[in-house]
Amino acid sequence: MKRLSVSLVFVALLLALSLMPAALPKDKQITLENPIATGGAISCDTWVVLKDATGDGTTLFGKNSDRLPFDSQVLVYNEGREWESDSTLKLEYTEIPQADRTYATMGSSPYWCWGYEMGVNEMGVVAGNEAIYTKQHEIEPARGLVGMDLLRLGLERGATAREALGVMTDLLEEYGQWGSATPTKSDEEGSYDNSYLIADRNEAWILETSGRSWRAKRVGNGTASISNVPTLGEWDLSSGNEIETNWLNMISISGKTRERRSSALLGSKRDLEGMMEIARDHRAIPGICMHTIPVVSEWETVASMIVVLPADGSIEVWWAAGRPCSSVYVPFSFGEVPDMVSKAGKSVTAASKVEQDSFSESSYWWLLHERGNEGLKELEKEFIAGKDSAKDKKEYTERCLNRVLEEIGAA
Numbered sequence: 001m002k003r004l005s006v007s008l009v010f011v012a013l014l015l016a017l018s019l020m021p022a023a024l025p026k027d028k029q030i031t032l033e034n035p036i037a038t039g040g041a042i043s044c045d046t047w048v049v050l051k052d053a054t055g056d057g058t059t060l061f062g063k064n065s066d067r068l069p070f071d072s073q074v075l076v077y078n079e080g081r082e083w084e085s086d087s088t089l090k091l092e093y094t095e096i097p098q099a100d101r102t103y104a105t106m107g108s109s110p111y112w113c114w115g116y117e118m119g120v121n122e123m124g125v126v127a128g129n130e131a132i133y134t135k136q137h138e139i140e141p142a143r144g145l146v147g148m149d150l151l152r153l154g155l156e157r158g159a160t161a162r163e164a165l166g167v168m169t170d171l172l173e174e175y176g177q178w179g180s181a182t183p184t185k186s187d188e189e190g191s192y193d194n195s196y197l198i199a200d201r202n203e204a205w206i207l208e209t210s211g212r213s214w215r216a217k218r219v220g221n222g223t224a225s226i227s228n229v230p231t232l233g234e235w236d237l238s239s240g241n242e243i244e245t246n247w248l249n250m251i252s253i254s255g256k257t258r259e260r261r262s263s264a265l266l267g268s269k270r271d272l273e274g275m276m277e278i279a280r281d282h283r284a285i286p287g288i289c290m291h292t293i294p295v296v297s298e299w300e301t302v303a304s305m306i307v308v309l310p311a312d313g314s315i316e317v318w319w320a321a322g323r324p325c326s327s328v329y330v331p332f333s334f335g336e337v338p339d340m341v342s343k344a345g346k347s348v349t350a351a352s353k354v355e356q357d358s359f360s361e362s363s364y365w366w367l368l369h370e371r372g373n374e375g376l377k378e379l380e381k382e383f384i385a386g387k388d389s390a391k392d393k394k395e396y397t398e399r400c401l402n403r404v405l406e407e408i409g410a411a
């Protein structure tokens with residue numbers, strides 16, 4: 001019995017250590033009381049399989065969005081359009097000039113946020129982001145753009161992954177990324193730097209940022225994945241300002257473990273079902289499908305998206321609300337998003353000022369979050385089998401969504 005409790009304490013200690021970013025060297029501490037420096041496993045995982053690696057010319061993209069458990073998301077479609085020359089865009093913390101034209105985008109968006117955790121545009125550019133912690137993360141005098149805003153701005157203004165990268169890094173240099181991106185948390189607690197995986201049908205870019213500096217590496221073939229830890233030892237592009245070669249302020253062992261795990265899984269899982277398996281993986285601790293761990297981490301996977309970019313130019317999105325292991329991916333054709341997943345208490349509010357979101361019968365996300373179960377994934381076989389022959393894609397998506405609601409007794 002004694003040996004068992006000693007082992008349990010040891011395992012708990014190991015677990016806690018694996019989730020906590022390693023302590024900062026004394027002279028590098030941002031502020032000791034700053035939970036950015038000491039916080040647990042704020043996470044996410046993003047991965048891509050480029051067309052040479054799928055075998056049929058299709059590009060595949062996936063991301064698990066890990067957030068606080070009440071940070072509900074909607075799947076939204078925003079049309080492309082032209083804008084008057086003096087138009088501006090009001091975001092959570094700042095107002096910026098609007099572009100002359102924006103591309104249509106589809107993305108998974110937190111209830112308080114203008115931006116996306118992950119998304120795709122009409123040109124077939126996809127992107128997902130990660131929270132990272134770096135030496136140069138600084139408290140700035142004014143709040144700027146949160147990572148999710150930068151991500152959507154890249155998709156709205158970039159016709160290729162490379163163009164989106166340029167848009168995002170220009171805006172980052174101009175406005176910075178200081179400001180809470182975590183609902184109910186202050187700027188000091190809820191602000192973080194970001195890394196991104198941006199891809200199109202031809203290539204991918206890994207972008208790592210720290211304050212207003214950045215570096216980016218091109219991935220021309222094969223697969224790539226990122227987690228909550230800077231990994232670029234070398235890069236193709238970077239900001240002009242001085243960059244430290246080692247950004248690692250806190251080494252998130254959890255992020256490193258998950259990055260290794262997703263990259264190992266990508267060795268064999270290179271089709272739609274494989275993407276879903278990666279998103280549901282529990283082998284790492286915490287899993288790529290992340291669950292809250294009392295005391296250690298209050299974060300969990302709250303939504304997951306897979307984007308399929310076949311060579312024919314079509315775009316297919318598979319979205320799961322809540323944790324992938326107790327949810328189900330539903331197919332959406334680009335631009336065909338039924339109201340039932342996109343309209344639920346959405347506003348653009350400073351994260352520090354927003355209230356916790358709470359259960360609503362009218363929210364598809366909340367219904368899945370509260371009533372999802374492991375059996376739901378069986379429905380995916382039906383959804384995959386029926387999607388190509390469905391004449392009306394939006395009607396097919398609605399049918400799938402209703403089938404899910406029926407299954408959890410919410411229809």
Ligand SMILES: [Zn+2]
Nearest residue numbers: 289290323325
């Ligand atoms: Zn899970």
